[in-house]
Amino acid sequence: MSTDPRFLDAACYHAAPGFMQHLEGELPAPYRRDGDLLTVMGPARAAYWTRNVWIRPFTLEFDSISDAARALRGMQRNWAPYPTRLARRTTLIAEALPPLSGKPRSFPFDAPSAPMGAFTLLDERTMLASAACSSPWPNGEFAFVEDKEGPPSRAYRKLWEALVMAGSRPSPGQRCLDAGASPGGWTWALAGLGAEVVAVDRAPLDDSVAKLPGVTFLKHNAFTLKPGDIGPVDWLFSDVICYPPALFDWVTMWIESGMARNFICTVKMQGKEWDRPTVEHFASIRGSRILHLWHNKHELTWMLVPAMEG
Numbered sequence: 001m002s003t004d005p006r007f008l009d010a011a012c013y014h015a016a017p018g019f020m021q022h023l024e025g026e027l028p029a030p031y032r033r034d035g036d037l038l039t040v041m042g043p044a045r046a047a048y049w050t051r052n053v054w055i056r057p058f059t060l061e062f063d064s065i066s067d068a069a070r071a072l073r074g075m076q077r078n079w080a081p082y083p084t085r086l087a088r089r090t091t092l093i094a095e096a097l098p099p100l101s102g103k104p105r106s107f108p109f110d111a112p113s114a115p116m117g118a119f120t121l122l123d124e125r126t127m128l129a130s131a132a133c134s135s136p137w138p139n140g141e142f143a144f145v146e147d148k149e150g151p152p153s154r155a156y157r158k159l160w161e162a163l164v165m166a167g168s169r170p171s172p173g174q175r176c177l178d179a180g181a182s183p184g185g186w187t188w189a190l191a192g193l194g195a196e197v198v199a200v201d202r203a204p205l206d207d208s209v210a211k212l213p214g215v216t217f218l219k220h221n222a223f224t225l226k227p228g229d230i231g232p233v234d235w236l237f238s239d240v241i242c243y244p245p246a247l248f249d250w251v252t253m254w255i256e257s258g259m260a261r262n263f264i265c266t267v268k269m270q271g272k273e274w275d276r277p278t279v280e281h282f283a284s285i286r287g288s289r290i291l292h293l294w295h296n297k298h299e300l301t302w303m304l305v306p307a308m309e310g
């Protein structure tokens, strides 16, 4: 039996956990569905509610577990198993491959540059796989060493993930605006990088964060503050709970002011639906990108970080 890959004119979209319905609404009818993986004909297209996109999928027929592992290993080192059926056999193939470095790392760190592939079994002797995937993490899962003591909320996890994905982070002494800062997870993370943080919220910061060096708190509606009220910032962050168009208008005002260089904002969806038109407005801002991070729930993360462009 041949173990040559047969490339498909398709891409496979692995839904973000809990958001299959949103993903289905974004894509044309799939050619097939395997677990939370939708195979859609044609080149990879923009889809926001994914944990990972298999960009150049192929099928591979094989006789034995070792054949399957040999064929994958011949293409590249890293392969994440996604068991949709035949879980035991999928695991045996994964065990015959080089181990993925499973050890969570301590922030800050850089995203790996080595490609991460993914595979699933369609039947005992056929796999669907892709060497090229949109996420550098196995099945999009961002693992790191959590800090369960320092931050007053778990929101810091999505900021760390966003900064790793942006490939850039505030340097010591850089000035950051953190809008919607309370209770202070993001401010805690930014102060931990040595940045100066202006934290704005209508609710107070946790005391442990308010007294960190470099942190200034402003009790205010972030959206009624003009860039001139704050002054130039190196980084603008927002985790404000609001309707996406309100965030878009505020961000546009900051971009036009030229007073902020880097932006990372969560675009939070209200109710069960998502605001596709506003997400597309954000996506059309030149040089920016939108991701559903592993630590995002019913929200997307928009980032405009000039260092990530090239």
Ligand SMILES: C[S@@+](CC[C@H](N)C(=O)[O-])C[C@H]1O[C@@H](n2cnc3c(N)ncnc32)[C@H](O)[C@@H]1O
Pocket (backbone or CB within 6 Å): 152, 153, 155, 156, 179, 180, 181, 182, 183, 184, 185, 186, 187, 200, 201, 202, 203, 220, 221, 222, 223, 239, 240, 241, 242
């Ligand atoms: C998800 S929480 C932020 C969590 C925070 N990033 C952290 O790491 O702890 C959203 C915050 O937005 C704040 N908020 C909502 N509307 C706001 C507004 N117009 N201006 C400032 N803060 C606002 C809320 O008070 C709330 O603290």
